[in-house]
Amino acid sequence: MEMRKLFVPAIAAAMMVGSASTASAQTVLKASDVHPFGYPTVEAVVSLGKKLEAATNGKYKIQMFPAMQLGGEKEALEQVQLGALAMTRVSVGPVGPIVDEVNVFNLPFVFRDEEHMRKVIDGDIGTELLDKITADPKANLIGLAWMDAGTRSVFNKVRPINKPEDLKGLKIRMMGNPLYVDTMNSLGGTGVAMGMPEVYNGIATGVVEGAENNEPSYVSFNLISVAKYYSFTQHLMIPEILVFSKKVWNTLTPDEQALMKKLGREAQMEERVLWDKKVTEAMEKMKSTPGVEINYITDKAPFQAAVKPVWDKYGAKYAKMIERINAVK
Numbered sequence: 001m002e003m004r005k006l007f008v009p010a011i012a013a014a015m016m017v018g019s020a021s022t023a024s025a026q027t028v029l030k031a032s033d034v035h036p037f038g039y040p041t042v043e044a045v046v047s048l049g050k051k052l053e054a055a056t057n058g059k060y061k062i063q064m065f066p067a068m069q070l071g072g073e074k075e076a077l078e079q080v081q082l083g084a085l086a087m088t089r090v091s092v093g094p095v096g097p098i099v100d101e102v103n104v105f106n107l108p109f110v111f112r113d114e115e116h117m118r119k120v121i122d123g124d125i126g127t128e129l130l131d132k133i134t135a136d137p138k139a140n141l142i143g144l145a146w147m148d149a150g151t152r153s154v155f156n157k158v159r160p161i162n163k164p165e166d167l168k169g170l171k172i173r174m175m176g177n178p179l180y181v182d183t184m185n186s187l188g189g190t191g192v193a194m195g196m197p198e199v200y201n202g203i204a205t206g207v208v209e210g211a212e213n214n215e216p217s218y219v220s221f222n223l224i225s226v227a228k229y230y231s232f233t234q235h236l237m238i239p240e241i242l243v244f245s246k247k248v249w250n251t252l253t254p255d256e257q258a259l260m261k262k263l264g265r266e267a268q269m270e271e272r273v274l275w276d277k278k279v280t281e282a283m284e285k286m287k288s289t290p291g292v293e294i295n296y297i298t299d300k301a302p303f304q305a306a307v308k309p310v311w312d313k314y315g316a317k318y319a320k321m322i323e324r325i326n327a328v329k
């Protein structure tokens with residue numbers, strides 16, 4: 001067996017391990033996502049689970065808890081750190097306060113466009129930042145894969161936003177990361193940190209006047225029914241991340257870990273195909289929903305100028321990384 005193992009690729013070896021242990025109990029790896037089934041990030045992880053089950057001959061199975069069944073992303077990350085969940089797909093937003101290096105992706109207008117962002121997460125920088133998460137001794141996480149979450153724009157129930165001044169007096173929900181609250185405050189609005197489970201009611205009851213997100217989330221979380229003005233401010237392009245529990249990871253064999261990494265990379269690529277379709281669907285829904293008003297902003301310069309204090313405050317320590325991100329063509 002040892003000799004044979006030397007000559008077979010890691011993946012085949014992992015399969016052999018699986019087939020040799022068909023009699024033993026199946027290990028259920030619990031996964032979570034704030035989005036429902038059908039959403040690109042959820043489907044990419046479900047697909048990863050099917051492949052994992054096949055490749056290990058049923059030794060492992062992924063059980064998905066979607067749609068905020070287990071709470072928001074902060075809670076999910078805590079569960080993964082403890083090992084109660086094997087993995088979760090979250091925004092880079094809530095990972096920033098745990099592993100500071102990834103906060104570079106949370107800077108407003110850091111990517112030129114989505115193609116640029118994809119090249120960065122697929123390339124050396126993406127791999128390096130996943131490894132930084134894994135290497136962080138206090139994070140207890142394994143950075144497994146990136147996913148695409150398009151571009152975030154402001155929506156609210158008061159008026160369309162065409163210039164930063166239009167945000168004056170509006171309380172806008174941001175994800176729980178001080179960098180985002182500062183971003184909204186610099187843009188002219190008032191940033192309010194809140195978990196996703198509170199956003200719908202928050203807007204409906206007027207705790208905040210709006211929030212910001214990509215088109216699929218605006219539709220999927222049904223925020224479209226409480227905040228009718230969607231303005232393409234496109235101020236943040238935050239990738240999503242699939243993190244694995246270090247505690248659970250350490251129970252996998254090296255071959256199984258290699259298999260998980262390979263499947264993670266495949267999930268990264270599969271998700272974006274689903275993503276592009278989802279954005280088109282969401283736009284159709286937004287255009288066909290009575291009362292929804294969409295406005296495009298052709299000149300982003302005033303918004304980019306407004307966030308200069310955020311760059312002054314947070315940008316300096318990422319200067320080298322930002323240079324490298326800019327150099328990705």
Ligand code: GTR
Pocket residue numbers: 034073089090091093149175195196212213214217240
């Ligand atoms: C979505 C993202 C989620 C979560 C959510 C939010 O776009 O997919 O991971 O970050 O936004 O605003 O809380």
